[in-house]
Amino acid sequence: MRGGKLNYITQIKAFYDKLENDPLNSSAIALWHALMAQNNKTAWSATFTVASSVLKQKSGIKSDSNFFKVRNELAQAGYIKWSPRKGNQAAIYSILNLSPYSGDSSGGNGGDNSRGSSGDNSGALNKLNKTKRNNDDDKGVTNTAEQNTWELWQQLWGFPNAIVQQDLTNWVSEFGSDLVNFAVTIAGSKQIPAKNSVKYVDRVLEGWRELKVTTIEAAKKADVEHQRKMERERKANRPGGYKLPRRIKETLPDWIQDDYEPPKPAKYENKDLPSFDEILKGD
Structure with a gap:
């Protein structure tokens, strides 16, 4: 088991430092982040349970076979530990502390398949620890x-x-x-x-x-x-950037006024038109 509660930011930074020596594919990285988010909800308890369906949804992993493969990859690379439970109960998980300050960056799944990260990585982690130690506070x-x-x-x-x-x-x-x-x-x-x-x-x-x-x-x-x-x-402005139209004051027409007098019709005169008698006589 890891020692003490995890520090979210330190853990993630150490995770990407560790990736330089123990690279993972994108699915494994996504699953590790999903487990971190779930562990955060439990106030960083040493162990926690979560359904595979939840982890698949959060990590974007589609098939069960790929999920099991990716989960084992994380365990073998020393990022997590997990153990199954009987029946359809959710598995038990523990995220290993990767911080170079903790001295607990090794680990696997606790069996023959586990691969400690302290072997090839110890020199790099010690060097990193010396570089950062003065800035701990x-x-x-x-x-x-x-x-x-x-x-x-x-x-x-x-x-x-x-x-x-x-x-x-x-x-x-x-x-x-x-x-x-x-x-x-x-x-x-x-x-x-x-x-x-x-x-x-x-x-x-x-x-x-x-x-x-x-x-x-x-x-x-x-x-x-x-x-x-x-x-x-x-x-x-109206939606779309058009300015509001300028408001125009409406005036009443003249004919609605009380003192309105309609205009007198103009007389029509046309001297060129024939008289009525001339029309009757014809040509």
């Missing part, structure tokens, strides 16, 4: 901040993939977790779909960068001003 603060942001993101749009994880890390590093969390909250309140979430949050933060926003108070003020601007534009 600062990273602890940063990791906690990033973890809060990741958890907020997960609540709104699901577990962030590797690309989104990098974006979140960069944003927190530049703006701090409070501002990033506020930007994410704004996007969530607008019910921005997951496919547009990164673009929307990035535009919010880009606007704050231009305005030199560095505090929550300034961000709230900028957001209020933005909402007012959007409201003014909505009032001045």
Whole structure:
């Protein structure tokens, strides 16, 4: 079993460090992230159970055979442990602590198929440990901040993939977790779909960068001003960008007035027309 509770951010960073020595295919990576998300829901208990159908759905794995293959691959590479239960009960899982600080990055599935990661990887992990040890305190603060942001993101749009994880890390590093969390909250309140979430949050933060926003108070003020601007534009324009037509004052016609007098018909004269007697005489 692993020692102590996992740190979400440290675990994921160590996961990608370990991939350099123990590479996995995309399905195995997706399954590991699905297991991490499930373990997070259990407050990082040492062991937890989850149905295969749930893991298949979250990882995008279609067939049972591929799922079993990928799960064994994770176990043999030293990323997880799992054990079956009788009947149709969900399997028991344990995610191995991959952090180079923990000294517990080895492991497998506990049987002949397990392959410890401490052999070939120990030199790389020790070197990594020496490089990062002096920054443990600062990273602890940063990791906690990033973890809060990741958890907020997960609540709104699901577990962030590797690309989104990098974006979140960069944003927190530049703006701090409070501002990033506020930007994410704004996007969530607008019910921005997951496919547009990164673009929307990035535009919010880009606007704050231009305005030199560095505090929550300034961000709230900028957001209020933005909402007012959007409201003014909505009032001045119809959907699609067309301006509202200019209102024209309607006037009543003359004939409806009380003192209206109809015009007298004009007399029609035409000297060229023959008289009635001339018409009767004919030619």
